[in-house]
Amino acid sequence: MEKILKSAGTFAPFYLLAFIFTLHVASPAYINSTFLAGKIGEGSVGLLYAGASLITLIAFFFIGSLLKKRGDYDLTLTLLALDFVATIGLVALKNPFAIVAAFAINFIAISIIAFDFDLILESFSKNNKTGTTRGNYLTVVNVAWIISPFLAGFALKNSDYWRIYLISLVFLLAAFVIFKKFFKNFADPEYKNLPFWSTLRTIMRRKNIRLIFCAGFILQFFFAGMVIYTPLYLHDYIGFDWQTIGIMFSIMLLPFVLLEGPLGRIADKWLGEKEFLAAGFVISAISTAMISFVNAPLFLLWTALLFTTRVGASMIEVMTETYFFKKINAGDADIVAFYRAVRPAAYVIAPALVSLFLIYLPMQYLFLGIGIITLSGLAFTIPLKDTK
Numbered sequence: 001m002e003k004i005l006k007s008a009g010t011f012a013p014f015y016l017l018a019f020i021f022t023l024h025v026a027s028p029a030y031i032n033s034t035f036l037a038g039k040i041g042e043g044s045v046g047l048l049y050a051g052a053s054l055i056t057l058i059a060f061f062f063i064g065s066l067l068k069k070r071g072d073y074d075l076t077l078t079l080l081a082l083d084f085v086a087t088i089g090l091v092a093l094k095n096p097f098a099i100v101a102a103f104a105i106n107f108i109a110i111s112i113i114a115f116d117f118d119l120i121l122e123s124f125s126k127n128n129k130t131g132t133t134r135g136n137y138l139t140v141v142n143v144a145w146i147i148s149p150f151l152a153g154f155a156l157k158n159s160d161y162w163r164i165y166l167i168s169l170v171f172l173l174a175a176f177v178i179f180k181k182f183f184k185n186f187a188d189p190e191y192k193n194l195p196f197w198s199t200l201r202t203i204m205r206r207k208n209i210r211l212i213f214c215a216g217f218i219l220q221f222f223f224a225g226m227v228i229y230t231p232l233y234l235h236d237y238i239g240f241d242w243q244t245i246g247i248m249f250s251i252m253l254l255p256f257v258l259l260e261g262p263l264g265r266i267a268d269k270w271l272g273e274k275e276f277l278a279a280g281f282v283i284s285a286i287s288t289a290m291i292s293f294v295n296a297p298l299f300l301l302w303t304a305l306l307f308t309t310r311v312g313a314s315m316i317e318v319m320t321e322t323y324f325f326k327k328i329n330a331g332d333a334d335i336v337a338f339y340r341a342v343r344p345a346a347y348v349i350a351p352a353l354v355s356l357f358l359i360y361l362p363m364q365y366l367f368l369g370i371g372i373i374t375l376s377g378l379a380f381t382i383p384l385k386d387t388k
Contacts, residue, residue, distance in 0.1 A: 011133065013182040014121060015140045017175060021117075022144035024171035025110055027151050028090075028164050030246075035161040036103060039096045046228075046351050048100060052107040053344035059112060060341040061196050064334040067119075073186045076116040080176045083109040087172055090165040115340045120186060122325055122336070136264070138318055142256035149246055199334040209327055209335070211380045213342060215277065216320045218377040220346035222284060222313060225354060225370045230306070233363055239297045248299070252306040259311065260318040272386035273319040280319065281377035284312030289371030292364050316377070323384070 028035075036045045066075055082105060089102030121137060155163040203209050231249075234240045240248070267273050287308040294301060328335050357369055 011121070011136070013178065014117075015137065017178045017182070018117060018137060019140050019144050020171055020178060021113070021175040022141045023148060023151075024087075024168050024175060026145045026148035027168040027171065028161075029145075030149055030152055030249075031161055031164055032103070035090075036099070039099050048103065049107075050348050050351060052104045053347045055104065056108050056111045056344040057341050057348070059108060060115070060337040060344075063112065063115065063337040064199075071186075072116050072119055073183055076113055076179060076183075077176075079109045079113045079116070080172070080179065083113065084169070084172055084176065087165060087169045091162045091169060111340070111344065115337060118325075118336055118340065120183065122329065123186075133264075136261050138264075138321065139257055139261040142253065142260065146250055146253050146257060149250055199338060203335060203338060206327075207383075208385055209324070211384050212320055212324050212327070213339060214380040215281075215316070215377050215384075216324070216339065217342045217346055218281070218374060218380070219313065219316045219320060220343045221350050222288070222370060222374050223343075224347045224350035225366070226288070226309070228351060229354065229363070229366060233291075233366075234302070237363060238295070238302070240299075240302075244299060248303045248306060251303050252310050255307065255311045255314040256317070259314045263315060264318050264322055267319060267322055273323040274381060274384050274386040276315045277319040277323070277384070278378060278381045280312040280315030281374060281381060282312070284309050284316065285371045285375035285377075287312065287371075288374055289368045291367035292371075295364075 033045050036048060040048065070078070086102045086105035086109065089098060090106065093099050093102060121133065151167060152164050155167055203213060231245060234245050234248075263276055267276060287305055290305060291309075294305065324339055354366060357366060361369075
């Protein structure tokens, strides 16, 4: 495996795999909710996401024992095959209950595959290069996220959502082939199969790991709130059409591609992660809170504001990733599983809190609330012991 990576460029096969697999994930990401709403109703879409997230959360707590029994390569191949069947279901099935099952399997499989990729990348990473490696990885992934809306827009005609899922299926097949060809000789590290409570106690005892977990949760809460409610607010309250919103979102995502690689390298060589992490929380918090006070449908103003929210978010993302993976190794599968469980946990908690919030206050002020919660990330950043 190491010879393959060196001959093709240090991480070239893995980055190619990550790029293709992310195209599979991201191509339908912007139409999933609309597609599902047409099958099960708008009110049930959030419940489906929450249910799939809960199952994912539970699955993460058993991942260590699965890895010890099957190994990363076999487990990932199995999940890719399961994802392939589920995606075929999204292309071809008509029954709403069958579609719900296919979507849930697709959602859960994708989450665990991404976790398996983490372990593979970590096994080849060196601590003094973690920022560079993770920054490059996130850049590759985010390029795919920026490309995907254009692919979806090109393919979607007359609400034929199956076209987009078919494109997603093609990317998944390509990812399966790449993984099988380049990673069949992957040597698993010695995974630590710690029980749930032992793993939790380990995390709680390690102060810096505990703090970066909390910082990561705040970021994922930000993502959950913004991804679910920003499109609705821009369309139904501000009055932008969907084509304009698509352009705004493509520009909005650019900081993840432009900043994460360079910031990861700077964190490795000069500053460490703490300074950028704190700055990211401040930038995202202020720009998100400002959304509550902008009512005019001005394209440039809204694009600049959304872009700024993601400047901060990109700083938080690359620094939380870099810091966390400098503190653990590839054998810490259960700790990595807990870390990746932060995202589905946020996607369960955020909609519940937002629903409660909207009972008492108009949606306009939701973004002020998200901004305040985002700013609370400083409480977990300031006590961190920096790696530099």
